[in-house]
Amino acid sequence: MIQLQDIEKVYRTKTIETVALHRVNLHVERGEFVSIMGPSGCGKSTLLNIMGLLDDPSSGQVIIDGQPVKTHSDKQLARLRNEKIGFVFQSYHLIHDLSVVDNVELPLLYRNVSASERRKRALAALEKVGLSARTKHFPSQLSGGQRQRVAIARALAGQPEIILADEPTGNLDSVMGDEIMDILLRLNQEEGTTIVMVTHDENMALKTNRLVRFFDGQQVADSRLVEAQI
Amino acid sequence: MIRHLFKLIWNRKKSNFLLITEMFFSFMVLFAVISFVLYNYHNYKQPLGINHQNVWQLSFRPNADSMGQAKAIQEQMMQRIKSFPEVEAASLAHNNVPFAFSSMSMGVSYGNKESVETNNYEVQDAYKDVFQLSVDQGRWFGPQDAVALHTSVVINQVLKDRLFGEEEALGKQIKVDDSTSYTVVGVIPHYRADSEFAEEEPALFRRINLEQAKPDQLYASLLIKVKPGTGVVFEEKMVKDLSRIAKDWTIEVTTLEKMRQSKSKLTWVPMAAMGVVCGFLIFNVALGLFGVLWYNINRRYSEIGLRRALGATTRQIRNQFVGEVLVMATFGLLLGLLLAAQFPLLHVFQLSAEIYWQGIGAAALLIFLLAIVCAVYPSWQAAKIHPAVALHEE
Numbered sequence: 001m002i003q004l005q006d007i008e009k010v011y012r013t014k015t016i017e018t019v020a021l022h023r024v025n026l027h028v029e030r031g032e033f034v035s036i037m038g039p040s041g042c043g044k045s046t047l048l049n050i051m052g053l054l055d056d057p058s059s060g061q062v063i064i065d066g067q068p069v070k071t072h073s074d075k076q077l078a079r080l081r082n083e084k085i086g087f088v089f090q091s092y093h094l095i096h097d098l099s100v101v102d103n104v105e106l107p108l109l110y111r112n113v114s115a116s117e118r119r120k121r122a123l124a125a126l127e128k129v130g131l132s133a134r135t136k137h138f139p140s141q142l143s144g145g146q147r148q149r150v151a152i153a154r155a156l157a158g159q160p161e162i163i164l165a166d167e168p169t170g171n172l173d174s175v176m177g178d179e180i181m182d183i184l185l186r187l188n189q190e191e192g193t194t195i196v197m198v199t200h201d202e203n204m205a206l207k208t209n210r211l212v213r214f215f216d217g218q219q220v221a222d223s224r225l226v227e228a229q230i
Numbered sequence: 231m232i233r234h235l236f237k238l239i240w241n242r243k244k245s246n247f248l249l250i251t252e253m254f255f256s257f258m259v260l261f262a263v264i265s266f267v268l269y270n271y272h273n274y275k276q277p278l279g280i281n282h283q284n285v286w287q288l289s290f291r292p293n294a295d296s297m298g299q300a301k302a303i304q305e306q307m308m309q310r311i312k313s314f315p316e317v318e319a320a321s322l323a324h325n326n327v328p329f330a331f332s333s334m335s336m337g338v339s340y341g342n343k344e345s346v347e348t349n350n351y352e353v354q355d356a357y358k359d360v361f362q363l364s365v366d367q368g369r370w371f372g373p374q375d376a377v378a379l380h381t382s383v384v385i386n387q388v389l390k391d392r393l394f395g396e397e398e399a400l401g402k403q404i405k406v407d408d409s410t411s412y413t414v415v416g417v418i419p420h421y422r423a424d425s426e427f428a429e430e431e432p433a434l435f436r437r438i439n440l441e442q443a444k445p446d447q448l449y450a451s452l453l454i455k456v457k458p459g460t461g462v463v464f465e466e467k468m469v470k471d472l473s474r475i476a477k478d479w480t481i482e483v484t485t486l487e488k489m490r491q492s493k494s495k496l497t498w499v500p501m502a503a504m505g506v507v508c509g510f511l512i513f514n515v516a517l518g519l520f521g522v523l524w525y526n527i528n529r530r531y532s533e534i535g536l537r538r539a540l541g542a543t544t545r546q547i548r549n550q551f552v553g554e555v556l557v558m559a560t561f562g563l564l565l566g567l568l569l570a571a572q573f574p575l576l577h578v579f580q581l582s583a584e585i586y587w588q589g590i591g592a593a594a595l596l597i598f599l600l601a602i603v604c605a606v607y608p609s610w611q612a613a614k615i616h617p618a619v620a621l622h623e624e
Binding site: 044045046049052055069074075078079082083087091093095097100102103106107109110115154158202 | 231233234237238241242326480533535536537538539540541542543544545546589616617618
């Protein structure tokens, strides 16, 4: 589904050159739930950004569904992000001036989807994350866990094949973190959504199918885990 | 997307209130200035009805001669002036000549209709030749009018329309008061003598009959049409000659062109001043708008990153910010429109509704243009923000 081939990412300033990723090769299969772990600054988020087509690698290539994206235009990349990928961020990234349902509709705004269809899909996504009663609320009226559930609903509204989650439980307490993790596991197991999750939490990572460890920009371990459990 | 933008601006109405208010005031100021300019331009495009080229005004101020002597002297001067080959036509008049800062008016009525306030001009037969007036209906004055039962008058089309409407005016009598009435013998299409920027007003011409003039009446102006190319040499010669006839009289000569220019300044100067004030205001609004947009974009880095992650192209990000400014402008304009629309509906200042609607349209267009110009660069900057960087800004 997603292939990273010899990915290098180097940040250059006038005086310093920082290697964020070094010769990363990773193949995420359809329906997998992959967790990525490693210490801060090891390149996990950079990897996720490259996978999500939000950043370009310095060298190497990203292949999605067998298609290299290197030569894709801004419009083609935007379309891929919009249709194939859903993002969940640690700090939720909700728009505070929009209601819950309007936030969830956002990815559909960039497609030719009618207003009524947008609303229908947004409400369905909110139902999946158990927030049907909060559709008219604004993000400031929700708890951290609820906000993250809105963010997941937003990622689901576009019916993506892949969800990229960057420390989705990082800002939440253990109870709320477990709730979010349960939602992600259910999505993976029941709907076959491919999920790549960056996490610092070993317990969360152990619930996934596969654990990839990074250190200093390099992939140091890749282990298949036992059947993921809800 | 448009609905989304309206929703976004509406939900942020508190923080956008000042900007919307600024747009509202800018629209109102632009509307006022543009309407004023359009009104003047509209008038400027209308025919004057007179040809003032090569027309001079001679103003007389007699010395202490008795009125009888003064009239005799003026008669001699008239004869002398007419004898100059450079002079094509000459007519006495009061001081309310075209482009002068002087006017005479009176009320006239027809039948049971309400009295119409009209400018009143006393002129001689040659006045038509001095200004090359064209007569649409009827005729100009002639010697036959000296013996007419009622004083003959020529009116302009504006007065004709107000007094008679569609009815024929020629031969009809119009009343000044119970004892004075005039017979209309001619209608001229236009006579716009106040200023080229002024609206045409009702005008009524009466014939000067020197034989029947009151003993204490002296016409203070003489208008002469000179041949093209006649200049100061002739002016000096003429004044010298006239000074020999009218010793100690003050004689001033000026051209109607100079008078036109000086009258036009009365409109130009305030129009230019308003333009400068308006330009300054717009410049300030533009700076404010630019600053607020710049600030907004910096504040909304993570939102820009999020939208890119959710599938927005750089173009869509650019269009969104331009669109938001246009939506804010629309809110400001809607408020302004509510107020501005009262002007044509209530006929404020008696201006035609068409001018107000054009003013509203032009002001709205300018506001939208201003909004787009101010939004383009910040929006372009917003679109250039790298999504991965923007997402880590929060």
